[in-house]
Amino acid sequence: MSDILIFFDCESYSVPQDITILEAAERIGKAIPHICSHPKLSVSGNCRSCLVEVALPDKDNVLQWQPTPVLACSTKVQNGMHVRTQSEMVRASRESVMEFLFAQRPLDCTVCDKAGDCSLQNIAFDYGRSCSRFHETKIKKPKQIIVGPRLILDAERCILCSLCVRFCKEVLKKDLIAFSERGSATQLVCAPQSDMESNYWLNMVDICPAGALVDSKATLKPRPWLLKKTPSISTESSVGVNIDVWSREGTLYAITPRRNDFVNDTWMPDSAREAFVDKRERCSECRIRGAVVTLEEAVRYSAQQIKESGGFGIVGSSFLSLEEQFLLKKLLDSTPSKLFWLKHEDRGDGFLVSDDRTPNLNGAFLSGLLSQPPDDLNAIKAAFAQNTFKTWLVFYEDIATWVDKKALDGKTLIYCNTHSNKSAKEATVLLPALTVFEQAGCFVNRDYRLQKFLKAVERKGVPSISDAIKGLLSHFNITVDLWPTIQAAIPALQNTSFDEIPLTGIQLKKSDKSV
Amino acid sequence: MPLEYPLVLKHLREKAFKPGIEAYLSLEGYQVYRRFLEASAESLKQAMRTAGLRECGTGVLVADIWDRAPQKPILVINAHVSEPGNFKDRTLLRDPHQMIEGALIAAHAVGAEQIYFYVRSDWTAEIKLLEAAIEDARAYCFVGKLEGGGGCEACVYVGGGAAICGETFGVEAAIVGCRPVPSMMGHPSVVIHSVETVCQVKHVLSVAHETLTRVFAVGGGVQRPGCYEFPCGSLTLGELIYDVAGGLVPGRKLRGVFPCGVFSKCVAAEALFALGPRQVSLYDLPMDFDTWPQLGLSMGRGSVIVIDDAVNVRSIIVNLMRFFATEICGFCVPCREGSRWLHQMLERIQRGEGRPSDVELMLSLTDQMRGRVACPFGEFMADSVHSLVTLFREDLKTT
Ligand code: SF4
Ligand code: SF4
Ligand code: FES
Numbered sequence: 075m076s077d078i079l080i081f082f083d084c085e086s087y088s089v090p091q092d093i094t095i096l097e098a099a100e101r102i103g104k105a106i107p108h109i110c111s112h113p114k115l116s117v118s119g120n121c122r123s124c125l126v127e128v129a130l131p132d133k134d135n136v137l138q139w140q141p142t143p144v145l146a147c148s149t150k151v152q153n154g155m156h157v158r159t160q161s162e163m164v165r166a167s168r169e170s171v172m173e174f175l176f177a178q179r180p181l182d183c184t185v186c187d188k189a190g191d192c193s194l195q196n197i198a199f200d201y202g203r204s205c206s207r208f209h210e211t212k213i214k215k216p217k218q219i220i221v222g223p224r225l226i227l228d229a230e231r232c233i234l235c236s237l238c239v240r241f242c243k244e245v246l247k248k249d250l251i252a253f254s255e256r257g258s259a260t261q262l263v264c265a266p267q268s269d270m271e272s273n274y275w276l277n278m279v280d281i282c283p284a285g286a287l288v289d290s291k292a293t294l295k296p297r298p299w300l301l302k303k304t305p306s307i308s309t310e311s312s313v314g315v316n317i318d319v320w321s322r323e324g325t326l327y328a329i330t331p332r333r334n335d336f337v338n339d340t341w342m343p344d345s346a347r348e349a350f351v352d353k354r355e356r357c358s359e360c361r362i363r364g365a366v367v368t369l370e371e372a373v374r375y376s377a378q379q380i381k382e383s384g385g386f387g388i389v390g391s392s393f394l395s396l397e398e399q400f401l402l403k404k405l406l407d408s409t410p411s412k413l414f415w416l417k418h419e420d421r422g423d424g425f426l427v428s429d430d431r432t433p434n435l436n437g438a439f440l441s442g443l444l445s446q447p448p449d450d451l452n453a454i455k456a457a458f459a460q461n462t463f464k465t466w467l468v469f470y471e472d473i474a475t476w477v478d479k480k481a482l483d484g485k486t487l488i489y490c491n492t493h494s495n496k497s498a499k500e501a502t503v504l505l506p507a508l509t510v511f512e513q514a515g516c517f518v519n520r521d522y523r524l525q526k527f528l529k530a531v532e533r534k535g536v537p538s539i540s541d542a543i544k545g546l547l548s549h550f551n552i553t554v555d556l557w558p559t560i561q562a563a564i565p566a567l568q569n570t571s572f573d574e575i576p577l578t579g580i581q582l583k584k585s586d587k588s589v
Numbered sequence: 590m591p592l593e594y595p596l597v598l599k600h601l602r603e604k605a606f607k608p609g610i611e612a613y614l615s616l617e618g619y620q621v622y623r624r625f626l627e628a629s630a631e632s633l634k635q636a637m638r639t640a641g642l643r644e645c646g647t648g649v650l651v652a653d654i655w656d657r658a659p660q661k662p663i664l665v666i667n668a669h670v671s672e673p674g675n676f677k678d679r680t681l682l683r684d685p686h687q688m689i690e691g692a693l694i695a696a697h698a699v700g701a702e703q704i705y706f707y708v709r710s711d712w713t714a715e716i717k718l719l720e721a722a723i724e725d726a727r728a729y730c731f732v733g734k735l736e737g738g739g740g741c742e743a744c745v746y747v748g749g750g751a752a753i754c755g756e757t758f759g760v761e762a763a764i765v766g767c768r769p770v771p772s773m774m775g776h777p778s779v780v781i782h783s784v785e786t787v788c789q790v791k792h793v794l795s796v797a798h799e800t801l802t803r804v805f806a807v808g809g810g811v812q813r814p815g816c817y818e819f820p821c822g823s824l825t826l827g828e829l830i831y832d833v834a835g836g837l838v839p840g841r842k843l844r845g846v847f848p849c850g851v852f853s854k855c856v857a858a859e860a861l862f863a864l865g866p867r868q869v870s871l872y873d874l875p876m877d878f879d880t881w882p883q884l885g886l887s888m889g890r891g892s893v894i895v896i897d898d899a900v901n902v903r904s905i906i907v908n909l910m911r912f913f914a915t916e917i918c919g920f921c922v923p924c925r926e927g928s929r930w931l932h933q934m935l936e937r938i939q940r941g942e943g944r945p946s947d948v949e950l951m952l953s954l955t956d957q958m959r960g961r962v963a964c965p966f967g968e969f970m971a972d973s974v975h976s977l978v979t980l981f982r983e984d985l986k987t988t
Contacts, residue, residue, distance in 0.1 A: 116774060117773045118773065119921075120963065122922050123922075142960035143960065143961070166957075170923065171961065177929075209934075210930065210933035234925070256751055256753070257916065257917045257918065258915075258929035260925070
């Protein structure tokens with residue numbers, strides 16, 4: 075469809091047809107306040123905060139301004155349309171809507187968890203009155219209503235925008251919450267006795283524009299303006315949900331969804347929100363038989379063991395980033411080694427959690443490590459039992475829990491993981507690793523979308539898996555220029571550096587396989 | 590004095606009238622329906638257009654409504670209009686067969702195979718009467734699917750009882766089983782008529798007369814409140830109040846009139862209107878469809894409420910505001926919050942705790958609502974309250 079011409083505050087812009095004034099304004103970077111509209115939910119039009127003045131030319135090309143303002147969130151753009159977003163009438167409308175919204179509201183931003191990240195607060199800053207004309211007694215409504223398994227509703231803060239109701243209806247396809255009563259007594263209620271099971275409740279906390287719904291487990295976080303936001307990718311499953319990681323001074327505080335229309339729209343499962351909470355002990359130093367060594371020493375010793383034993387087994391992982399997998403491929407190709415791989419599957423929910431619970435299985439296909447779906451559990455057990463290899467290089471998989479203790483004896487286990495576990499304790503050489511939040515890289519999701527994650531927090535002194543593999547390679551006299559290698563393997567990345575990969579990712583094809 | 594011309598009210602005017610089907614048939618009931626059953630939808634539309642019949646309330650030509658009707662709609666007869674002071678629908682429901690006959694004709698014209706008589710839940714007697722009437726009509730094969738195709742089903746659909754459920758979007762929502770709030774998600778396939786309109790449909794076709802009538806419900810401070818039917822535009826507001834409804838109780842003075850019902854402005858007794866070059870007093874305004882919109886008033890649903898000086902105007906305003914605050918749907922912010930705020934203010938004033946700035950604030954709040962609410966109901970409220978506060982600002986001052 076061809077674009078049309080539209081005028082915002084007398085400046086002309088060309089925008090696609092069939093979008094609303096609000097969408098057009100967002101595209102061209104004009105701010106129109108809006109509360110009850112959401113790009114991924116149906117239009118409601120109840121908050122009336124997005125009113126703008128609109129005119130269309132009549133047949134003599136004279137602009138006919140409409141006598142009353144119209145809703146930007148539900149009015150479609152038309153060719154030649156003029157929109158005023160800052161006129162006196164528009165300002166007055168916004169001001170009055172704000173006055174009505176705040177008349178009965180408890181002014182408790184200071185103790186509200188949403189403050190700082192609240193659309194209502196932001197709009198009130200811009201258009202609210204600085205003093206109140208309301209002299210009545212504010213109506214009391216219930217506070218701290220438990221909604222579902224983990225939300226708390228403050229009915230006094232709720233502005234009845236219906237976003238959460240629409241989310242349940244349209245995204246979850248379940249009527250978990252709804253409005254009851256009518257008129258000024260309207261209230262949000264939880265559907266009684268309905269099936270409250272859902273892994274997506276916390277999305278309602280994200281979209282609630284007024285801080286009325288809060289997460290009972292995540293109150294009293296540091297204020298959003300104190301936190302740094304880093305784009306990242308959830309490792310929960312191969313969907314590759316786009317997330318923002320909120321951190322401060324090296325500590326992670328929250329994970330929220332990041333919009334990517336190709337992957338997760340604006341949603342994310344609750345189960346992925348606490349990915350940074352891991353109570354297990356971290357592996358942060360290289361160790362040989364328990365003694366702390368430097369990376370060089372650990373790598374030198376490992377390389378020596380590998381060379382001595384002739385061949386070695388590698389247990390790779392779909393949790394490795396694309397970069398790490400390419401390095402691993404190089405190692406595999408230049409040493410006498412055999413690769414094993416495990417799948418991690420569980421029932422998905424058909425939405426944002428897939429059956430494959432790893433973030434980067436397709437990366438292994440693209441890097442040429444795998445050509446078939448992996449399923450090597452028994453093969454690994456057998457290889458250990460039959461002493462096929464004396465030396466093993468294992469990433470992440472906690473093999474010590476399921477390989478026979480006897481079979482493990484006498485083997486050199488070079489083990490690499492972020493957190494300590496049984497295998498880490500039994501490893502001959504322990505190499506630490508960085509979590510997805512501590513480094514940058516790429517994952518390729520189930521639909522072959524290459525997405526990058528950035529470093530949210532710095533973890534000093536801990537080498538990454540890339541460093542370790544590069545170290546090993548250097549003992550075989552191989553140096554790798556990583557990004558050019560990847561570019562050569564994946565034609566779609568030819569002219570793109572890592573920094574140039576858009577945050578929403580690049581769509582690859584299954585056939586982009588490296589040979 | 591203008592002469593009443595009861596067509597729609599004809600049966601109800603007769604003391605001996607019984608709402609049963611035998612009585613109705615003996616008064617040539619269902620004759621029109623029989624006659625027009627074979628007529629084409631086009632000819633029915635033409636008849637409506639020639640007569641100029643309009644939908645009561647919106648004033649849209651019935652012929653236009655039928656023209657725009659969706660394919661195979663459900664015909665909804667809206668007997669849920671809950672405008673205070675408008676009692677004519679309830680009166681008309683006491684002659685149920687007249688409405689059923691009109692509805693059947695309208696259904697035939699728009700190709701509807703189902704009629705819902707959408708009635709307020711608190712009109713229990715009328716619901717019973719109507720249900721019985723539908724059964725009787727079914728026994729005579731007026732209602733119900735016919736063997737070999739054709740025919741129209743009809744049933745009573747009891748509404749929620751709030752005023753908003755009787756507004757257009759409320760009716761649409763009710764029919765699909767939703768909360769009565771405006772929806773941006775399209776409209777169900779319905780054609781909505783008011784009770785009076787479908788009764789008129791029958792009469793337009795029955796007598797090939799030029800006289801189109803309107804029923805007015807006059808209430809408030811008059812001596813003979815009630816429903817009166819007159820040829821459209823044949824009388825003035827003054828005649829309606831003073832001659833037809835008996836005027837005010839002797840010794841009382843007129844303070845204001847809601848000439849178009851409480852969903853529109855209240856007008857001062859001494860107000861003058863500019864009609865073309867003429868200055869016309871309130872009393873001389875003709876009760877037709879075209880004059881009122883020129884004056885910024887809607888013709889409304891034909892209810893007239895008279896306020897004399899014996900009543901406590903402040904109570905009227907508080908009462909009306911309570912009605913608005915509780916009967917709105919609560920969907921959009923300006924109307925929901927504004928009405929509650931105004932209601933709280935007026936109750937405070939009623940308690941004698943008024944503040945000097947109250948009147949100005951109320952006017953400002955109603956101004957803030959206008960043009961920013963999501964449906965006409967909110968506009969009506971703003972208009973109505975604004976006019977009352979302007980008109981009776983002295984009564985609202987407590988100190
Ligand atoms: S709880 Fe929040 S999202 Fe839900 S209706 Fe209230 S303000 Fe809107
Ligand atoms: S104006 Fe009032 S009645 Fe109409 S949608 Fe808004 S709240 Fe509901
Ligand atoms: S954003 Fe348009 S009405 Fe709420």
